[in-house]
Amino acid sequence: MIKSELVQKIAEENPNLYHRDIEHMVSIVFDEIVDALARGDRVELRGFGAFSVKHRPARTGRNPRTGDPVRINEKWTPFFKAGKELRDRLNAEGRFSPHVNTGQGKQ
């Protein structure tokens, strides 16, 4: 699914609204998340997931071809962790067989 398909679906569910307003609305939601992360805020959407910004300190890397040391500047990078509900939905009972265990250490 791409953004325009997402817009299309919501537009079909809301025939009373203009398509371009739905498009605008969807953009606003994602822009709001981007703006928050750019400010250094966290975005937490229970059940769906959380976005945060991770700081990667400067380090010395290597050119894999020549082995030359390369200075890599510090950077900030976005990170998404899926929420529990979404993880569970993807791994609902019956999706995998045999279901070995939940990974919680119980056997």
Add this chain to the structure above:
Amino acid sequence: MAGKTVTRADLTEAVYRALGVSRNESAAFVERILELISASLEQGDTVKISSFGTYSVRSKKLRMGRNPKTGEEVPISPRRVITFRASHVLKDRIDSGHQKDSATAAE
């Protein structure tokens, strides 16, 4: 600079201000976007939101893990996980936002 957590309420508020529909309706739109993305991922689809990022589903095979407390080996069941790959637009906005902050902090 950092520290705040943005939630559904903030996204709802942004939609409400921009679209002129009721707060309830705005909240329902935010929920609907998240639900459509979740449902698509549940089907195993990739969700691509331009200038934001791409969500995809990866299948993990059964592997052996270890209980870090007891050292006991436990099987980790096959599962599906979500990966989020941020677009260049998102990465650049976050990185430049923070580089500016650290530059002013250093002065």
